[in-house]
Amino acid sequence: MKLNLYPAFEALSLSHEICYNTEKDNNGIYQLLDFSDHRSSASRGNCRFTRGLMNGYILHTHPYGSKAYPSSEDILQSINSRHTKISFIVTTIGVWELIYKGNKSVNNKNRNSIMKRINDMISEPLYDAGLLRGLDRSKPQTITKKQLLNKIKRYTIRVSKLLEKKGIKGFKINFTHIHDIPDDRLYNSFKNKSKKKKKTKRKTKR
Numbered sequence: 007m008k009l010n011l012y013p014a015f016e017a018l019s020l021s022h023e024i025c026y027n028t029e030k031d032n033n034g035i036y037q038l039l040d041f042s043d044h045r046s047s048a049s050r051g052n053c054r055f056t057r058g059l060m061n062g063y064i065l066h067t068h069p070y071g072s073k074a075y076p077s078s079e080d081i082l083q084s085i086n087s088r089h090t091k092i093s094f095i096v097t098t099i100g101v102w103e104l105i106y107k108g109n110k111s112v113n114n115k116n117r118n119s120i121m122k123r124i125n126d127m128i129s130e131p132l133y134d135a136g137l138l139r140g141l142d143r144s145k146p147q148t149i150t151k152k153q154l155l156n157k158i159k160r161y162t163i164r165v166s167k168l169l170e171k172k173g174i175k176g177f178k179i180n181f182t183h184i185h186d187i188p189d190d191r192l193y194n195s196f197k198n199k200s201k202k203k204k205k206t207k208r209k210t211k212r
C-alpha cells in the first residue's frame with residue numbers, strides 16, 4: 007500500500023502529536039485524514055481511534071523533541087485494538103509500522119510489567135534518537151545510519167520476544183529510515199516491500 011505522508015512530516019514541527027485516519031483515493035493512494043482530538047490540550051496521548059469511519063490503517067506523529075520510537079502505550083494499543091491493522095508512527099528519524107496479526111490481547115495483569123520493561127529497559131538505547139532529543143538538545147546525537155538501524159533491529163526483536171513470553175505472538179515492528187523515504191513523502195508500506203524482495207530472490211535462483 008502507498009501512503010501520502012506529506013501532511014504528517016509537515017506536522018512534525020508542531021508542539022503536539024497529530025492523529026490520522028486514512029482513506030484510499032481514486033489513484034489507490036492512502037491519504038491522511040486529521041483525526042486528532044483537539045479538545046485535549048495534552049501534548050501526547052490524545053489519539054483515540056474509537057469513533058468514525060475506520061479502515062484499520064491509522065497513523066500518528068511523534069514531533070521534534072519527543073521520542074522517535076513507539077511508546078509502550080502505542081505498542082499495547084496496536085495489540086489491544088481489534089480495529090487496527092497497521093499503526094504507523096511518523097518520527098524525525100523515520101517511519102514505524104506496528105503490525106499485529108494475533109487475536110490475544112494484553113490483560114491488565116501483564117499490562118504494567120510489559121510497559122515498564124519496554125520503557126525502562128528495551129527502549130533505553132533509543133532515548134536520545136531523534137532531532138532535538140536527548141540531554142543536550144542543541145547537539146544532535148552523532149550516530150551513523152547503520153548504527154541506528156542496528157539499535158532499532160535489536161529493539162524490535164526484544165519487544166517481540168518480550169510479548170511472546172507473555173503469550174502475545176505475531177506482533178511485528180518495521181522501520182524505514184528517514185533517508186529512505188522519498189522527498190515527495192509517498193511512502194510504500196512494508197506490504198509492498200516484502201513482495202519485491204520475494205521477486206528478486208526468485209530471479210537470483212534462476
Ligand SMILES: [Zn+2]
Pocket residue numbers: 066067068076077080095
Ligand atoms: Zn505514539
